[in-house]
Amino acid sequence: MKRAMVMFLMLSLCSVPLFAQNDRLTRARCISLEHVRGAWIMKVECVEGAGSIVMADNGQYHGDGIFSSWSQDKLRTTYGSLVPKDDARLEILQLG
Numbered sequence: 001m002k003r004a005m006v007m008f009l010m011l012s013l014c015s016v017p018l019f020a021q022n023d024r025l026t027r028a029r030c031i032s033l034e035h036v037r038g039a040w041i042m043k044v045e046c047v048e049g050a051g052s053i054v055m056a057d058n059g060q061y062h063g064d065g066i067f068s069s070w071s072q073d074k075l076r077t078t079y080g081s082l083v084p085k086d087d088a089r090l091e092i093l094q095l096g
Contacts, residue, residue, distance in 0.1 A: 030082045042079060053079045 028046035035041075039056045044067075051065025053075055061075035070078075 025078070028078075028082060030084060033084065042082060044078075044082060055079055 025044075026047040028044055031043040031045050031050075033040065033042050039054050041052055041054050043052045044050065046066075049066040051063060051067040053067055054062040054064070056062070061072050061079065063070045063075050067075060067078070
């Protein structure tokens with residue numbers, strides 16, 4: 001009986017964080033930012049998974065992947081925080 005209780009406790013401690021809603025991204029980075037007809041598409045990778053945020057020219061946001069259930073406000077702030085800055089340092093690959 002004790003062994004079963006210990007196993008149940010261990011499984012519940014491991015599985016609860018997997019199902020919890022977490023709006024904070026860990027080590028998120030913008031993989032690509034491209035303009036298509038009528039929208040900007042930002043592809044994002046982070047520890048929690050991958051997804052994309054689409055900002056339409058009319059100001060509406062749409063999330064795919066890990067962002068699919070996020071609200072407009074959360075998408076707007078995340079998109080704004082991940083847009084590359086103008087003063088971002090350009091890294092040139094030195095091959096050879």
